[in-house]
Amino acid sequence: MHKIAVLGAGFMGAGIAQVAAQGGYNVIIRDIQKSLVEDGINTIKQELDYLIEKEQLTQSEKEKVLARIKGTTDLAELSDADIVIEAVVENIAIKKQLFAELDNICPEHTILATNTSTLSITEIASVTKRIDKVIGMHFFYPVPRIKLVELIKGLETSDETIKIAQSFVRDINKEHVLLKRESPGFIVNRILIPYLNEAIFVYGDGIAEKEDIDSALKAGAGMPKGPLEISDMMGLDTLYSITMVLYNEFKDTKYRPHPLFSSMVRAGYYGEKTGKGFYEYD
Structure with a gap:
């Protein structure tokens, strides 16, 4: 296994x-517009520069990493990838369309992974002829700094696909952690989202100021x-998108948005x- 393709x-x-x-793989990153691809590669350069500033990477290592990355807008260039990791918008129709196209483009051995945080792996796999080679591979933002990846089995994901x-x-x-079967929100988001949502309710209901809510959880819960x-x-x-998926799937009011x-x-x-959410940013 030598080549990884990333969609998005x-x-x-x-x-x-x-x-x-950085793990030594040759990578092709694809998006629908050249400007988006260039923005993505610039994001990588900035993150590598951050690692250099932190003395976690040398200039020579940065150049080697960048030399392994190629950008494209042509989906056909993913045809020789060993693993394709889809990381596009969290929309089931768009993901299914892409997986159907990838199934026709990629060779039989290629594993098709989705970075979805909530959607059904089985439903995405259903549009392909390789349902045993489709898996959930959920990374967390910011990817270079968060260690965890959730691996999620679809209904027909094979043991060999999981091992790879x-x-x-x-x-x-x-x-990594492995989910033996898919479930909305997987592990982290199924536990994390109600926690975040309840904090939003405390703020939205005027019970406490945002700073006090955050301070309470930092000082009181570590x-x-x-x-x-x-x-x-x-x-x-x-x-919000994840919250609504959980709300619609479980029909449980603990997931309703304020x-x-x-x-x-x-x-x-x-x-x-x-630049603006609960707080304002420069």
């Missing part, structure tokens, strides 16, 4: 491409970051990435 050059896709290249995915995750210096800080870091649009949360997302207040 946003923050998640760029991060996955970076850690794969586990080997890849170890090669890129990540830790959390390194407060729940509203985490929400802004995740991206409120992403958090009206203030919904209004913030509609206003485009997504947190750190837009």
Whole structure:
């Protein structure tokens, strides 16, 4: 196994491409526009420069990592990849369309992985003729700094596919947990989202100021970051999307979004990435 392809050059896709290249793999990163691909590669360069500043990487190592990464807008260039990791928008219709196309482009041995944080692996796999070679491979933002990868079995994911995915995750210096069957939100988000959502309700209901909510969880529960800080870091649009998937799947009111949360997302207040969420950012 030598070549990894990443679909989507946003923050998640760029991060996955970076850690794969740092792990010694040749990587091709693809997006629909050249400007998006260039933005993704620039994101990787900035992250590598950060590692150099922290004395965790040398200039020579940076150049070797970048030499392993190629950008493209042509989906056909993924035809010789050993693993394709899809990291596009969290929309089941778009993911299924891409997987159907990849199934026709890629050779039989290629494993198709999705970075979805909530959606059904089995449903995504259903549009392919290789349902045994489709797996969930959920990375966390920011990918270069968060060690965990959730591996999620679809209904027909083979043991061999799981072994290859586990080997890849170890090669890129990540830790993994394996879900024996898919479930909305997997492990982390199924536990994390209600926690964040309840903090949003405490704030939205006017019970406490945002700073006090975050301080309470940091000082009282030993959390390194407060729940509203985490929400802004995740991206409120992403958090809202995951919350709604869990709400619709489980029909449990603990997942319902607060009206203030919904209004913030509609206003485009997504947190750190837009400069405004629960907090404001420069």
